[in-house]
Amino acid sequence: MTYKELCSSIKTRQSFLCLGLDPDYTKLPLSVKSGKNPLFVFCKEIADEVADSCVAFKINTAFFEAEGSKGFSQLEELCHYLHSHYPTHLLIADAKRADIGNTSSMYAKAFFDTLECDAITLHPYMGRDSIEPFLQHHGKWSILLSLTSNSGAADFEQLITSDGIPLYLEVMQKAKTWGSAENMMFVIGATKSAYVAEIRKQFPDHFFLVPGTGTQGGDMGAVIAAGSNTAGGLLINVSRDILYASSGSDFTAAAASKAKYYLLQMRSFFMFDEIKNTP
DSSP states (O other), rough: OOOOOOOOOOHHHTOOOOEOOOOOOOOSSSSHTSSSSSSHHHHHHHHHHHHHGOOOEEEEEHHHTTHHHHHHHHHHHHHHHHHHHOSSSSEEEEEOOSSHHHHHHHHHHHIIISEEEEOEEEEEEEOOHHHHHHHHHHHHHHHEEEOOOOOGGGGTTEEEEEETSSSSHHHHHHTTTTOOTTTEEEEGGGGGGGHHHHHHHHHHSSSEEEOOOTOOOOOHHHHHHHHBTTTTTTEEEEEEEHHTTSTTTTTTHHHHHHHHHHHHHHHHHGGGGGSSSSS
């Protein structure tokens, strides 16, 4: 998916919402848990109900990998289903990969070619050669962990370097020379909204993937005010608050209702009709 296509999708749907698919088997409704391929069925049914409200799906691969080969087969089935049924939605593999060049090439092949994802989350710690193999895939996105929403972000990401700037910002400044706003995004946690305005000044065109507005309590209005740009510039992820809106047989309807709640919030904070589709 290109930058222009992503902007068009956001403008058309009037939404920044990214549906996080983190299917914890222990939390699935009994009616799903007792059936065949429960992780796939749970995610598919919620995705089908929420698709009109969101512009992206973010699949957390750990919840599938934890179930071994049966989990991975359901991950593969889900990726192919979402890719074929919702081709104008950005499909993100939240896999947090990156390694030496030849290994990254295999990761890129696995997620971009085999699983047909549009984007993948990556950790930039190993540097340029660990990220470049992903950037070589045209129309695909590398989403770099930058300032994350967890409390442990203070351990390393927010350390002040000898140049007097936080480490996460130095990493972002270096990383943006490897790609462009048309193939690289950054993860900026909603719980760090006080930092977003300054980050946006230094990265006016890049998209930010923003987790943490749901269960983690990030301020959506503050994030949109500080982090949006003329192209939209945001993908705001909500996972648990939508997925587990109900544990009963009405779980899909409850998920759709919760997604629309977030959608209406977004529309109250941002004028989607004014989006331009170029960086």
